[in-house]
Amino acid sequence: MRIDALTTPALLVEASGLEANLRTMSDALPERRLRPHVKAHKCTALARRQAALGHHAFTCATIAEMEGMARAGLGEDLLLANEVVDASRLGALAREGTRVTLAVDSPATVDVAARAGVPEVLIDVNVGLPRCGCRPEDAGRLADRARASGLTVRGVMGYEGHVVGLEDRATREQMLEESMALLGRAHDDVGGAVVSAGGTGTYDLNGWATEIQAGSYALMDTAYAKLGLPFVQALSVLATVVSVSERWSVADCGLKALGMDHGNPTVADSDVWFCSDEHLTFAPAHRVRVGDRVRVLPAHVDPTVAYHRYLYLVDGDDVLDRWDVDLRGW
Template sequence: MRVTDLTTPALLVDAAALEANLADMAALLPGPRLRPHVKAHKTTALAARQAAHGHRGFTCATVREVEGMAAAGLGEDLLLANEVLDARRLGAVVATGARVTVAIDSQQTLRAAVDGGVREVLVDVNIGMPRCGVAPERAGALADDARAAGLVVRGVMGYEGHLQLLTDPGERARLTTGCTDLLRAAHADVGGEVVSGGGTGTHRMNTACTEIQAGSYALMDTAYSAAGLPFRQALTVLSTVVSTTAPAGGTPGWAVADAGLKAFGMDHGNPAVPGGNVWFCADEHLVFDAADAPRTGDRVRVVPAHVDPTVALHERMHVVDGDEVLDTWAVDLRGW
């Protein structure tokens, strides 16, 4: 199959760029130093490629991801790095022989783990991002309660997500150190062998963690590229130009492609057209101009601003080498 045979919009993954990203990260964070976050790609076939590079433990964002990874034979060490109040589906995965750890930050999430049949937990610590996590000074007491309830406390986790996209690397490093100091202090009270956290934007700065939960590095997007990270853009959305308007009377011309709000995660802004200027996205349309005036029927490869929600909008991704489609992978971890 050729790229020109695909119905648009379609996710394309450049095979060489993906492989380079996986290899580069494996060299930086070998084996258990990286716990790849599958929320970024939601694709067990891609997770299998990460496992082939030596990363056998994975981070998940949803119960569905945990279930799918275990079913695909990738359940050696799965961390659900989010709180849940009903862990029964996770307990069912544990019963199949997979290893599942869940984050806790309260008595309610602790009790959910016990009642659901999950026996291993990490204490989630708030290290500066106003989301989930127990206050650092309360982490030790929660760990004590978890052990008293029969749970195994493997350690702590914390996420400096609010720092991942800072474009000044010096500021990002300085603020990351402040966050990880909080995590170190909490870990001293909690104990355990695991200090889990970080992400693609801080993967080289977060020295407190025994494992880094990076995910976007594999496919990348314009937001992370703007942060100056050393990974290649592997993911694009193939779109077809369906309409053009020529310049007239001092008004610039524009083109309309068939990938809009329903094809891109938009929380980090507009996607990008290389060599062009994106004006806006509508439900099914992307409006842009370009120095080389597009023609109706042209195919354009559009770069998303945020990879995770973009992938979650699509049912499959096509692995390509130039204009040749090498493989098609189901985005089989999407949904709940």
């Protein structure tokens, strides 16, 4: 099958780029040094490729991702790197034989885990990003409470989300060190074998963590492309030109096919003007015709993938496979 036959917009993954990205990361962070984050691709077929390279522990962002990974036989060691207030579905997963670890950052979320029968937790520590995570000085006390509730505390996690996207590498390095000093202090109080942190932007800098939660590296986007990392942009959205006028053209790929929080997508040799619900208005350097196909490079991989039902694995214009984006929803 050729990509010409696909209904557009369609999410394409260039097989050679994906394989190169997976191998580059595996070489840098073999086996348990990497805990791939599935939120970036939401696709168990892709996770299976990561597992085939030796990574059998995964990171998830939602309960639905945990359930989907378990259903796909990839439940050897799943971390939900988020707090939840109802862990009953996770308790059920654990009882069915999946290894379930849950992030906790408050007495309330510790109690949620204990009540639901989630056996293992990580103490989630705030390392500078204004989001979840307890204060470093509270981590030990929280671990004590967890252990007193019968939970196994595997260690700590702390996501330096305010650092991973910084374009200047030296700044990234310095701020990472500060973040990991906070996480280290918490780890001293908490104990346990696991220090989970990191992302695609810090994968080769974060020597403090025992495991890196990178996800975007597999598919990449234009935001991460600015960092000069050794990963190629394997993801694009195939669109069809439906209208051509003198100064601009229009393709059938818009706000319902692209995560827009990082801004407009990119089209090669073109100036992207704006997106509407089902349209991309752009000015191509070379005139296009109605019916032409263009590849649109998303600015942010994760919310883009979440709009699509399928990922098409391609080799240039040949479609090799169709993968379900089966970890969507909640």
